[in-house]
Amino acid sequence: MTNPEMDAQVHFTDIKKHFNSYTLTSRMNWVLATYEGIALMILYFKLRSTKAPTVKAT
Amino acid sequence: MNENLFASFAAPSMMGLPIVVLIVMFPSVLFPTPSRLINNRLISIQQWLIQLTSKQMLAIHNQKGRTWALMLMSLILFIGSTNLLGLLPHSFTPTTQLSMNLGMAIPLWAGTVITGFRYKTKVSLAHFLPQGTPLPLIPMLVVIETISLLIQPMALAVRLTANITAGHLLIHLIGGATLALINISVTTAFITFIILILLTILEFAVALIQAYVFTLLVSLYLHDNT
Numbered sequence: 001m002t003n004p005e006m007d008a009q010v011h012f013t014d015i016k017k018h019f020n021s022y023t024l025t026s027r028m029n030w031v032l033a034t035y036e037g038i039a040l041m042i043l044y045f046k047l048r049s050t051k052a053p054t055v056k057a058t
Numbered sequence: 059m060n061e062n063l064f065a066s067f068a069a070p071s072m073m074g075l076p077i078v079v080l081i082v083m084f085p086s087v088l089f090p091t092p093s094r095l096i097n098n099r100l101i102s103i104q105q106w107l108i109q110l111t112s113k114q115m116l117a118i119h120n121q122k123g124r125t126w127a128l129m130l131m132s133l134i135l136f137i138g139s140t141n142l143l144g145l146l147p148h149s150f151t152p153t154t155q156l157s158m159n160l161g162m163a164i165p166l167w168a169g170t171v172i173t174g175f176r177y178k179t180k181v182s183l184a185h186f187l188p189q190g191t192p193l194p195l196i197p198m199l200v201v202i203e204t205i206s207l208l209i210q211p212m213a214l215a216v217r218l219t220a221n222i223t224a225g226h227l228l229i230h231l232i233g234g235a236t237l238a239l240i241n242i243s244v245t246t247a248f249i250t251f252i253i254l255i256l257l258t259i260l261e262f263a264v265a266l267i268q269a270y271v272f273t274l275l276v277s278l279y280l281h282d283n284t
Contacts, residue, residue, distance in 0.1 A: 021187060021188075021189060021190055021193070021196060022189055022190065024181065025180065025184075025186045027083075027183075027184035027186075027187040027189070028180050028183040028184045029181055029185050029188055030187050030196050030200065031184065031186045031200050032183065034196070034197045034200040034201070035200075037197070038201075051276040
């Protein structure tokens with residue numbers, strides 16, 4: 001379960017300071033990053049399908 | 059036979075007019091408004107029951123959660139009384155309709171989730187990732203937790219619908235079997251009748267338990283978000 005005291009106890013450096021699975025803020029960051037990643041993937045595949053070249057009639 | 063089995067779940071109408079609204083409103087008639095400091099026996103018993111239930115249910119909640127007391131008590135009274143009235147022969151049970159249960163589950167669940175996101179955004183978002191999750195599992199777990207959150211109102215509604223519908227169907231089937239067996243074998247018909255009585259007692263319990271489970275789960279979702 002959530003433990004707000006963990007935020008003061010753990011000391012991460014670099015990117016792990018904002019993206020670890022212990023502190024509240026970093027868990028939120030991971031969740032938001034996952035949602036953004038999924039949104040980007042959907043956008044990419046949608047744009048790719050609209051840009052697909054039409055088949056020429058022979 | 060098939061048509062008769064599901065005929066009791068069809069929306070009732072009288073002379074072409076739908077009376078389902080009247081049926082849904084009827085249980086409120088059984089709970090008179092207390093008009094005196096010391097009321098009659100019926101109201102006193104109902105007040106005692108409501109106090110007993112609300113004390114137990116609201117014990118886990120903080121000040122914010124307790125603002126939902128009226129909503130939760132109305133919910134359990136409505137579902138409990140509707141389920142019990144549905145056990146009367148030839149009556150229509152609104153809680154067998156998925157539309158009705160979705161109409162209860164989705165707004166209540168959405169209310170708790172929106173409350174959580176509005177007042178505790180960081181904690182609500184962080185809930186989607188359990189603490190201490192290994193790095194490779196994080197994206198998958200976020201997706202799984204999101205799906206499990208979105209499934210909650212569906213599960214609430216379908217649980218109530220399925221339990222009440224299944225119970226009524228069983229009573230209908232076993233009752234029909236008892237009647238059919240009377241001409242064939244009285245002993246077997248008697249045994250089936252005993253099973254029917256036991257099933258009816260079970261359905262009384264299920265009616266109350268399902269009302270309690272529905273309300274308790276809404277209360278737990280609220281507790282997670284307040």
